[in-house]
Amino acid sequence: MTSPHRRFTEDxxxxASHNKGKVVEIRELLEPFGVDVVSAGDLGLPEPEETGLTFIDNAVLKARAAAEASGLPALADDSGMTVEALDGAPGIYSARWAGPSKDFAVAIELVRTRMGDDPDRRGAFVCALALAWPDGAVETFEGVIQGHLEFPPRGSNGFGYDPIFVPEGDSRTFGEFEPAEKHAISHRAIAFRQLVRACFEPD
Structure with missing residues (x-):
């Protein structure tokens, strides 16, 4: 049966990221498929302003900008945390809550303050991926992992909001997970499995 998704056949x-850690993670994921991976930062591509209203919107915006500027297919992700008690915030503004210095201790304290005494501690991590080609074609995928928030923060692994997020079925925060353990179940892992199955694995 032929996949309804466009296959990635280029080399x-x-x-579409200037985040070196993210580039390394994606390069390792795509290594089995013999893909030569280069970052937007390596090519000196500018970072577009993220004006979308959803994670998918922003991932598509970043992927399309990189594909058009480079003449090569481009992959972008947009991810963040949503909190039920905050009507889905910080959502697409997750990184911006950390301020210009990207201090997530500040962002975590802001979440705690805004939640106050609300007993609803449910939250989720979301990762949207967009694979864009220079001819305008785009494939999108989204991974979500549900959980709840706990304060004070625990654990020094991971990054961002990991020290306050406890995934369903566990009692530890992502900050207390070993990296390989987190990568196996995270929102990004879920989205990447969809991408690989749809666009990279042979039918």
Missing amino acids: RLVI
């Missing part, structure tokens, strides 16, 4: 892919 080279731009990761």
Whole structure:
């Protein structure tokens, strides 16, 4: 049965990110498929303003900008945390809550303060992926992992909001997970499995 998704048949892919850690993670994931991965930062591509209203919108915006500027297929992700008691915030503004210095201790304290005494501690991590080609074609995928928030923060692994997020079925925060353990179940892992199955694995 033929996949309804466009297959990736090129040799080279731009990761629409200036985050070196993210580029390394994606490069390792795509290594089995023999893809030569280069980052937007390596190519000196500018970072577009994220004006979308959803994670998917922003991932598509970043992927399309990199594909058009480089003439190569490009992969972008947009991710963040949503909190039920905050009507889905910080959501697409997750990184911005950390301020210009990207201090997530500040962002975590802001979440705690805004939640106050609300007993609803449910939250989720969301990762949207967009794979764009220079001809305008785009494939999108989204991974979500549900959980709840706990304060004070615990654990020094991971990054961002990991020290306050406890995934369903566990009692530890992502900050207390070993990296490989987190990568196996995270929102990004869920989205990447969809991407690989749809666009990279042979039918």
